[in-house]
Amino acid sequence: MSQALDKLSHTWRHIQSFLFPMIWEELGELTAKQKLLVSVLECAKLEEHLPYAGRFPGRPPEDRIAIARAFVTKMVYDMATTRILLDRLETDPTVRRLCGWERKEDVPSESTFSRAFAEFAESRLPERVHQALIEQHLGEQVVGHISRDSTAINAREKPEKKTAPEETKPKKRGRPKKGEERPKEPTRLERQGAGQPLSEMIAELPTACNVGTKKNSKGYKTSWTGYKLHIDAADGGIPVSCILTSASLHDSQVAIPLAEITHGRITSLYDMMDSAYDAPQIKTHSLSLGHVPIIDPNPRSKTKKEELEAEAKRRKAANYTLAEDRRYNERSTVERVNGRIKDEFGARMVRVRGHAKVMAHLMFGIVVLTVDQLMKFIE
Numbered sequence: 001m002s003q004a005l006d007k008l009s010h011t012w013r014h015i016q017s018f019l020f021p022m023i024w025e026e027l028g029e030l031t032a033k034q035k036l037l038v039s040v041l042e043c044a045k046l047e048e049h050l051p052y053a054g055r056f057p058g059r060p061p062e063d064r065i066a067i068a069r070a071f072v073t074k075m076v077y078d079m080a081t082t083r084i085l086l087d088r089l090e091t092d093p094t095v096r097r098l099c100g101w102e103r104k105e106d107v108p109s110e111s112t113f114s115r116a117f118a119e120f121a122e123s124r125l126p127e128r129v130h131q132a133l134i135e136q137h138l139g140e141q142v143v144g145h146i147s148r149d150s151t152a153i154n155a156r157e158k159p160e161k162k163t164a165p166e167e168t169k170p171k172k173r174g175r176p177k178k179g180e181e182r183p184k185e186p187t188r189l190e191r192q193g194a195g196q197p198l199s200e201m202i203a204e205l206p207t208a209c210n211v212g213t214k215k216n217s218k219g220y221k222t223s224w225t226g227y228k229l230h231i232d233a234a235d236g237g238i239p240v241s242c243i244l245t246s247a248s249l250h251d252s253q254v255a256i257p258l259a260e261i262t263h264g265r266i267t268s269l270y271d272m273m274d275s276a277y278d279a280p281q282i283k284t285h286s287l288s289l290g291h292v293p294i295i296d297p298n299p300r301s302k303t304k305k306e307e308l309e310a311e312a313k314r315r316k317a318a319n320y321t322l323a324e325d326r327r328y329n330e331r332s333t334v335e336r337v338n339g340r341i342k343d344e345f346g347a348r349m350v351r352v353r354g355h356a357k358v359m360a361h362l363m364f365g366i367v368v369l370t371v372d373q374l375m376k377f378i379e
Contacts, residue, residue: 030094037076037098040371041069044129066100067108067116068125073099075365080349082113121356126363127242133370134240134265143234143268145327146291147334148258148277150251151342152212153244153362155226157353160208160246192256193281201257205245207355212247227358229347230254232262233334238373239341239366240266244359251276256285263289270294272331294324337369345369 030038046068073095074085089096090104101107108116120126176182186194192201213223230243230251241261243254255277262268271286271293278298286293299305315321341347345365352361 033076034094034098036368036372037073037095039375040072040076040368041098043371043374044072044133044367046072046125046129049125049128049132063100064116064119067113068120069099070113071117071120071364072368075346075368078344078346078349081351082110082117086110086113117352117357117360121354121360124356124360126360126367130239130242130363130367130370131265133367133374134238137374138234138238138240138266141267143240143266145235145270145272145330145333146240146259146262146268147233147272147331148231148255149233149274149331149334149338150228150230150254151338151347152214152222152224152247153227153229153347153350153358154224155209155350155353155358157209157226159210159225188253189256189279189281193285198257198260201260202243205243205254205257206249207244208246209353209355210246210248212249226350227355229338229341229362230258231334231337232258233337234266234268235330235333236373236377237333237337237340239337239370242363242366244355244362252279252282255279255282259285259289259291270327270330272328272334274331294328296328341365341369 047065050064050068070085070089073079073088074082077088079085079088086107089099089101089107093104096102096104096107171182188204191204207227209226211223211225212228213221216222224247226247228245228247228249228251230245231239232241234240241258243258243261245254255273259271268291271291273282273293273295275296275298278295283293283295297308299308341362345368347362347365350358350361352358
């Protein structure tokens with residue numbers, strides 16, 4: 001058993017043999033959701049990522065550790081609003097005490113929760129917690145496949161107004177003279193592929209709320225107002241890294257910075273991507289990291305599409321399957337992650353506004369999903 005699984009097994013044994021019996025004796029038998037909550041709180045260790053409030057002068061703020069645990073609870077129970085969470089804390093003594101409040105009178109007001117959430121978003125608390133989880137439990141082992149994809153995030157806010165394009169000097173007409181060089185502005189993907197620092201890559205990505213459009217599985221165009229969550233998922237449905245951008249941004253623009261973040265956290269072998277990522281810069285960057293890129297080809301022309309379809313028919317007639325095609329089936333991992341984060345952990349009901357708060361909301365759900373998937377390896 002790998003060292004990472006040893007750590008998980010030790011944590012799980014501690015939860016089963018010590019925490020659960022102690023809680024049962026104090027609060028009674030736990031439900032499945034309450035067991036998941038205890039597991040997430042024990043693995044995530046939120047208190048290690050929050051500052052000690054007593055070191056600052058003046059009146060100390062409400063217990064931020066308990067409030068952070070409450071936001072984890074909100075994701076575990078897939079609650080739509082903070083008001084629903086507060087009602088649950090008032091009526092469910094078990095959940096309330098797991099968060100850290102003995103009496104319902106101790107639970108802070110909704111405005112205090114709102115201020116605390118703004119602090120968590122600004123300090124990127126859930127992102128730091130998720131990064132620590134991945135580095136601790138997957139950082140020392142080799143992951144076979146990284147599946148990359150994005151999912152639409154609907155938001156309750158007005159899309160950013162389009163600004164008028166800046167006036168540029170008109171291009172010189174006609175063919176260039178012999179020996180004349182006309183400089184061409186590199187695209188974002190070209191800058192990323194040329195070795196742009198990760199911080200600059202992320203800073204260049206648009207993050208404002210706007211309208212996105214894409215084709216669904218049946219070929220129909222669908223639109224939404226909000227954002228787009230880009231996820232790298234490891235084998236077993238474990239999200240490794242995430243980036244939130246404007247809804248209108250093309251998936252290919254996030255592939256290289258997302259790959260850099262993932263490469264800094266874990267060691268992997270194969271990069272699995274759909275046809276939206278079929279670009280030479282992305283392939284070259286994947287190879288430079290020591291990975292094998294397996295990308296569904298994008299024909300980009302009717303002739304090329306017909307050639308690929310004819311080749312697929314010939315392989316099917318010969319009952320021959322490429323090894324890359326078999327591996328590509330692993331890409332469904334990230335689609336299952338997208339489905340779970342929306343159906344079970346809050347991504348379908350985003351009620352906060354602004355990129356930072358939306359990202360914090362989503363990452364609390366990602367933390368819960370990550371622990372849930374990690375525990376499945378040892379149960």
